[in-house]
Amino acid sequence: MYTLNPNLFIQIENGEFVLWDYNNHEQYALEPDYLNRLLEWSKGSVTDTNSIDKELLEANLLVREIPTEEKWGWDVLSHIFHKGTQNIPLTEKKLSNPDEWVDEYLDFCEGIIDKQPNLFTEHPGTIIELPKPDISLYEEGKFINVLKDRQTCRVFNGETMPLNYLSTLLFTSFGLIHGEEWNELSENGLVATGMRKASASGGGLHPEEAYLLVFHVEGLLPGLYHYRPQDHKLTRLKEGEFEDKMIDLLYDQYFSAGLAVGIFISGRFDKAWWKYQHSRAYRNVLLDIGHSSQTFQLCATALGYQTWITGAFQDTEVEKFLGIDGRTESALFFVGAGIGEKQGIDQRTIDRLISRK
Ligand SMILES: Cc1cc2nc3c(=O)[nH]c(=O)nc-3n(C[C@H](O)[C@H](O)[C@H](O)COP(=O)(O)O)c2cc1C
Structure with missing residues (x-):
């Protein structure tokens, strides 16, 4: 006879069952009779159809054809998100x-x-001046060599990064390299609702924020800093040696030791909520963070540094450490730069591999 639409989930909200058909982007407040009827269909215990079925069929909550079983490799949450944000x-x-x-x-x-x-995030703390970015530092690297040289490194030696290198790296990766104004908009009498940087960003919103863990940078106390693109400065949020803390937050990825600087990149969801109300925009925020990560890696490589990145960390603990709420702004990625051995596989891993043979 009929079968249940396979793309449904139920939420309990304000005393009602809210049924989401996430493939068709429809929502229904469901009376208990209707819910019970769906349960009967799901159990396979229906023998005769009734008037409720007619309505369920019209709403596409019951379907005539049994959908072909399509294998999805993750759990249902990712399916809901994927399907629920398609075809918008x-x-x-x-x-x-x-x-x-x-x-x-x-x-x-x-x-x-x-x-x-607010386009720019402000945090209380000591404002630290950075030297003027030195774009000439990029003059030597050939673009194709930079692309080829970028590789994930898992052996860093703790060498100190000069402050003008950090300043340049931040400016070109996260800064306003085109100036403060979005000229093409202002010249045409349009109000800028975003900004331009080296990376593209949905709507120019640039949801990314850079939180630096400074380990070995000339002239900067080790600690946690927030980068301010609006004036190319840092806000010092916490002073301290946080390498052990970082490794703990990164689920013990010990090979992150020895970085000159690590950066948690967060995403400002509130910016995306404002302009793009559908949750499809969550995809764009992740894409934006990915773009800024790639720009950072290429810039660091062009400056002669090795990079390491990870998406594996204890999100809530990281957010507490950074002092962000995890709701309007959430930690999404980690990128690091340092001087290393150009080794993607560290000696410990190689030794363990040999000893297991
Ligand atoms: C989204 C994403 C997540 C990653 N997560 C990790 C990670 O948790 N730990 C790690 O050591 N490397 C991580 N990497 C680095 C990849 O392992 C690396 O980019 C990949 O092996 C290809 O090597 P390459 O970067 O040298 O080209 C991640 C990379 C990306 C893009």
Whole structure:
């Protein structure tokens, strides 16, 4: 007869069962009778159809054809997110020509501009000046060599990074390399709702924030710092030797020891919530963080450094350590730079491999 739509989940909210059909982006407040009926269908105990089934069928909660079993390799949460954020049109109505498209977009932007969250994150702490970025440091590296030289390193030797290298690295990876204004917008009388950096970012929102763990940088006390692209300065958040703390936060990835600097990159969800209300924008935030990570790695490589990156860390503990709430802003990635051995596999791993043979 019929079968249950396989892409459903139920949430209990304000005294109601809210049923989500996450493939079709529909939600229903479900009366208990309807819920019970779905349960009966799920148990396979239905013998005769009734009037509720007719409604369930119309709403596509029951389907006529048994969907072919499609194997999904992760748990249901990722399936909900993947399917639930697919096929989201840019606008609700079909726009018949480019003028309508542009008008719709401009109306949308004008409608949200007064609710714009702060573009730049401010943290209390000691403001630290950085030397002027020295772009000439990039003059020697050939682009193709930089691309080839970037490789994940897992052996760092704790060598000190000069401060002008750190300053340049931060400026080109996370800074406003095009200046403070988004000229193309301001010259055309448009209000900038974002900014431009070396990496692309959805809507120019640049949700990424850089939190530096300084281990070995000339002239900077070891500690935790936040980078301020708006004036190319640092805010010192905590002083201290945090290498052991970092390794602990990174699920004991011991080969991160010896980095000159490590950076937790967080994502400001509140910026994305403001401009892109559908949870598809969560994808964009992750993509943006990935872009900034790649830019950081290429810049560090061009400056003669090795890099190591990880997405494996204790998120909540990291967020507590950084002093961010984990809700409007969440830690998403870690990138590090230092002088190393150009080895992706460290000696300990090689030795263990040999001893296991
Ligand atoms: C999203 C992402 C997550 C990663 N997570 C880890 C990690 O947890 N630990 C690690 O040592 N390397 C991690 N890496 C580095 C990869 O292992 C590395 O990029 C890959 O082996 C390819 O080597 P290459 O970077 O030298 O080209 C990660 C890389 C990416 C892009």
